[in-house]
Each structure stands twice: as C-alpha cells, then as structure tokens.
Amino acid sequence: MNKYILTLFFACAATVSTFAQANISPAKPQTKRTVIFGATVHVGNGQVIENGYIIFDKGKITGVGDATVVKLNLTDAEVITANGKHVYPGIIAPINNLGLTEFESVKATLDFTEIGNMNPHIRSIVAYNTDSKVPATLRSNGILMAQITPQGGTISGSSSVVQLDAWNWEDAALKIDDAQHMSWPTTPRFRGGFGGGRPGFSADAIAERTQKAIADLEEIFSQAQAYAEGEKPATSNARLAAMQNLFNGKQKLFITANSQKDIIAAFNFAKKYKITPVIVGGDEAYLITDFLKDNNISVVVKQPHALPNNVDDDVNMPYKNASILANAGVNVVVSIDGYWQQRNLPFMAGTVAAWGLGKEKALQTITLNTAKVLGIDKTTGSIEMGKDATLFISAGDALDMKTNKVEQAFIQGRSVSLDNLHKQLDKKFSDKYGIK
Structure with missing residues (x-):
C-alpha cells in the first residue's frame, strides 16, 4: 500500500510541476x-x-x-x-538521459533503458520529452543543446542531438541517430584470499564470461556488416538494420572503456570493422596519450568531480585527466552523468581549466570539441x-x-x-x- 501511495504522491508532484511551468x-x-x-x-x-x-x-x-x-x-x-x-x-551536454527521466523514484517516468543486452535498434529521440521541466533549468546556465542517449546492456542503442527549446522531438532534433553506444566488456578485478573475489566465481570463470561477451559482440557486428554490404533481404532485421550506418561513416560508435587495456582493446575491435570509435570515460586515457593521438581517437571524459578509481592514483587525477589529454593533442570532451546534474557542466569545465588547461581550451571541451564529436560543428x-x-x-x-x-x-x-x-x-x- 505504501508503494502505491508514494507513486501517487510523485505523480501528483509531476502534475503540479507541469502546471507550474505551463x-x-x-x-x-x-x-x-x-x-x-x-x-x-x-x-x-x-x-x-x-x-x-x-x-x-x-x-x-x-x-x-x-x-x-x-x-x-x-x-x-x-x-x-x-x-x-x-x-x-x-554549451552542449553529451551522453545523458535528459528528457528520458523525470522522477527517479517513479518507474513510469524512466524511459532510458530497455530489456536485453544487444539493443542497437533502440532510438532515444522518439522517447524524448520536450515537456520535461529539466531543460529550462539547464538553459539558465547556458546549456542549450544535448545528446540524448539510451543506457543499459552492452549495446544501448542510438542517441540523437537536440536543442533545448521545442514543442516536440521533431522540432528539437538537430541530428537524429548520430551515434550508437556500447560498453566494452570489462573483466572485474579478482582479489583472491580472505574476503577477496566474488562468491561462487573464480578468476577464470569471470574472465570466461567476459570473453563470451566479446564473442557476442563479434557475432552481431559481423552479421551487421554482412547485412549492410549485402543485397536488401526479403525480411528486415531491425537490430542489424539499425547498425548499417556504422559501416558507411554516417553514424559514430561511442564505446565506454576506462582502463588503458580496455581502451586499446575497444579500439582494435572497432578497427576490424573500419570504425574509429569515440572513447567514453577514459579514466586511464592519460597513460596512452600517444596511442590516442596517433589513431585520431576523441575521448569524452566523464565526471571530473570524482575520486580516482585506483587506490594508488593521484587523488587529483580526475581533475587533471582532460588537461593531460588535450595538451597532448587529443580531442577532449567533458561530460557529466545524470540529467538534473547537467546544469553543472560548465563548472566541470571550470575545474578542468583550473587544473592545467586554461579557460578558452576548457570552454572548447563543452562547445566546439563536443560539436565535432557529434558531427554538428558545421552549424554550431x-x-x-x-x-x-x-x-x-x-x-x-x-x-x-x-x-x-x-x-x-x-x-x-x-x-x-x-x-x-x-x-x-x-x-x-x-x-x-x-x-x-
């Protein structure tokens, strides 16, 4: 009963908020x-x-x-x-679920993920809610565009770029289906001994599961490439058809990977299909700047206001990662998780500026650099x-x-x-x- 009362409360709050901004x-x-x-x-x-x-x-x-x-x-x-x-x-806010989420406590207002692990056919643009009260808050801090991105699974689906003042998603769209998003399968660190590891799983078992996930990616990408290059089939396959533009350069591939090993593996995977990926996260990207620059790989640095992932990392490394990359000649974009939090994006860039990048270069990480990565730099x-x-x-x-x-x-x-x-x-x- 309490669950239903809570749901009703948030539903009423949503209605009140809508009327407040009518x-x-x-x-x-x-x-x-x-x-x-x-x-x-x-x-x-x-x-x-x-x-x-x-x-x-x-x-x-x-x-x-x-x-x-x-x-x-x-x-x-x-x-x-x-x-x-x-x-x-x-300012352009990349990789977020703005307009796909309204109240985190109410399931009916969450529309950013789907059931399943391989969902390249999911399109965020058709679920984008221009009546959300959040974009108005973002505009007050200069965020005027955003890349609306699905989440969940290994392949999450396609994002689209919108401007944040529109009647409906058709009016809002600046670039539809600009990129496919996937997460590189990562082998969790296994710590043996007392209190280490995962209950019921050995290091070999965990590694085997990771290899199986990579094999599944190999299979769907190989099938999608063959589907794109072959004659039009009598029966359409929605999943494979949604990936066709990856192979002709009309759509980009964003891969979330953080360790240097995973970043290199993700790049080599994409290279097999003649795709240059955009790396998202890149916590250890600063360790392989030459590799990134030589291969013309852009990096979307996520959440500069964070603690380091590794216990032996410099505690200030999340602040400095973007400047190390940019000063080495890598195209860097700054992002932040969530949807309400997007209003703080310019201040993330401010932190990056204070830690070795400078104000104008930091501004580029949330404007022109982002536009280049999203493929809209000719117009904005x-x-x-x-x-x-x-x-x-x-x-x-x-x-x-x-x-x-x-x-x-x-x-x-x-x-x-x-x-x-x-x-x-x-x-x-x-x-x-x-x-x-």
Whole structure:
C-alpha cells in the first residue's frame, strides 16, 4: 500500500510541476536582425574578442568581429548593449538521459533503458520529452543543446542531438541517430584470499564470461556488416538494420572503456570493422596519450568531480585527466552523468581549466570539441559566420559558479525563456519572507 501511495504522491508532484511551468512556451522564430556589441566574445575556438560585436538574422550569424574598428549599421536592428559582459557559444551536454527521466523514484517516468543486452535498434529521440521541466533549468546556465542517449546492456542503442527549446522531438532534433553506444566488456578485478573475489566465481570463470561477451559482440557486428554490404533481404532485421550506418561513416560508435587495456582493446575491435570509435570515460586515457593521438581517437571524459578509481592514483587525477589529454593533442570532451546534474557542466569545465588547461581550451571541451564529436560543428559549437545563432550572454564567467549569471540566451536566433521552476519557487518564498 505504501508503494502505491508514494507513486501517487510523485505523480501528483509531476502534475503540479507541469502546471507550474505551463507558461514557458518555446520561443518564436527570429523576425528582426539582432546586434550584440560591447561584450567580450568567447568564440569557442580559442579566440577571444575583448570588445566585440555579433550580428545574427533569421537564426544565422551574419557578422562577428571587433566593435572598435567597425562602424555598425543599426538601422532596423534590435540592439543589445553588453558592455562588461561575456558572450559564449551554447554549451552542449553529451551522453545523458535528459528528457528520458523525470522522477527517479517513479518507474513510469524512466524511459532510458530497455530489456536485453544487444539493443542497437533502440532510438532515444522518439522517447524524448520536450515537456520535461529539466531543460529550462539547464538553459539558465547556458546549456542549450544535448545528446540524448539510451543506457543499459552492452549495446544501448542510438542517441540523437537536440536543442533545448521545442514543442516536440521533431522540432528539437538537430541530428537524429548520430551515434550508437556500447560498453566494452570489462573483466572485474579478482582479489583472491580472505574476503577477496566474488562468491561462487573464480578468476577464470569471470574472465570466461567476459570473453563470451566479446564473442557476442563479434557475432552481431559481423552479421551487421554482412547485412549492410549485402543485397536488401526479403525480411528486415531491425537490430542489424539499425547498425548499417556504422559501416558507411554516417553514424559514430561511442564505446565506454576506462582502463588503458580496455581502451586499446575497444579500439582494435572497432578497427576490424573500419570504425574509429569515440572513447567514453577514459579514466586511464592519460597513460596512452600517444596511442590516442596517433589513431585520431576523441575521448569524452566523464565526471571530473570524482575520486580516482585506483587506490594508488593521484587523488587529483580526475581533475587533471582532460588537461593531460588535450595538451597532448587529443580531442577532449567533458561530460557529466545524470540529467538534473547537467546544469553543472560548465563548472566541470571550470575545474578542468583550473587544473592545467586554461579557460578558452576548457570552454572548447563543452562547445566546439563536443560539436565535432557529434558531427554538428558545421552549424554550431562556436560563434562564427554562417553558423546557428545559438549563444548566451552572461554577466560573469560562465565557467565559474560564483560569477556565472546568464541574462539572455538564443537558440537558432530565438530569444528563449530563462524562467524555470527553481526561479519560480525562489521568487515565491522570497516574497513570502520579504527577502530581496
């Protein structure tokens, strides 16, 4: 009985939250040329324009440069004076279940995983909920795009990239089915002796199970490759058909692997099928920087705010991993687990900046580098001519939680709402207690 009462409580809470944000509608298309001038423009490719201007029209950037050497035509334009402020490209949150999860305690709101171990046919985009209250919170910290990713099993399915201000998933989609996601089978560390190992399993038995998992991957990839290269069959196979674009380069393969041994094994596995994978996690990637650079492997570093996995690791290694990789010439992306937690992504990059990378390179790990890995860098990821006007204005440093204050945000030129449930509750109770 208590279980049903708890479920009803959270269901009611979800309804209340939905009504609380019913007035936050997606922004209308841009109708007037917009000019931002006077701000420090962080282009996203490492360049900084101290007193810059940005012009965008019909959702596209039509001008970027130094405001001190150009006479701007402000006729019939919406002018935003941003002296002393900062403009950044929209932050991109990779590999998360945003819009697939609403309340972790209510099973009916969890739609990020499926039964089974090999699920390449699962597509996250069709389950993405644009009415979720979470994206509005993310926009308030400059996160304007996300890679919505399924989880669970060895092959989880395909992700899609969305912008975070839309009526439905069709409107939100920036790139559909951009990548397949899989986890490399890992042999758990076996510690023999008193209190060691796993009850009922020897080291050989555990290793055998891992090899069986790898063999299963070999089988499905071999079948999928043959399926993609052969004539169209009379009867379609949904699982194999979903993997076809891996072999023609239209879809990327993200492989979660952390130890240096597993990273190399995962790469060699993908190489057999002429696929260059993106490594996710990469806790020990800093040990094989030459290998990663020589093979043009991008690494998505997860959760810089964490403890090291190994007892003999430098306690600060999770902070330094990204900078070691980037300074060695590896394309690095910073990510964070979860969905609510995505609002802290810029501050993860701030930590990376403080531990050896520098602010502008750290910014790239959540903007242009991410766009390159997701295959959307021709249209977004930096503030450059011809790209989408997806950017935001902050009164302070966007990578510093103490000074970041996003005042305006634009997605494809549309001025999006920065209201959210947190702000509504803050105002409600500040009014109640007379707090200003």
